[in-house]
Amino acid sequence: MLRSARLVLLGALVLVAVACGPRVTPAPAPAPRPPAPLPGTPSASAPVVTGLVCPVTGAVYTDSYGPRGTGFHWGIDMFEPAGTPVVAVKAGTVRFVANEGGGGNVAYLTGGDANVYQYAHLLDFVGVDRLVTQGAMLGHVGRTGNATANHLHFEIRIANINGVRVDPYPTLRATGC
């Protein structure tokens, strides 16, 4: 009696094993990626962010946001001589990252509006990570990272560091830069 009960139990286990079949290993979750461009975020539909001051003064620039080569250029290139002061477009918190790949020396300013303003290719930084007032000096224009000329690469990310990156051009023009 005991023996047959064991056999029944063994048979049940085999059936369960067969029914479960081979384990399928789930594919690893994809690594987080920066947000893809909204379908054609053209300048015309980019929001104008108000209340800024110019990140640099006297810059020469065009609407250079958009597809570039096989990639996408997420900001506006503002051409200036090396050493031109770069300032906080809004009051907020600045964080500096030295030698961040193609961006070179990069400053991230999280404004009081929660938008993140990115400044790339800086020659140097002024001060350390801190709270800044609007217009506070952050650094100077340079050509660190992947840059062939002295310029400020300026981006706007809406609402947070991983927010949608929009064309800063209408905002810069509206600000009078």
Ligand SMILES: [Zn+2]
């Ligand atoms: Zn650029």
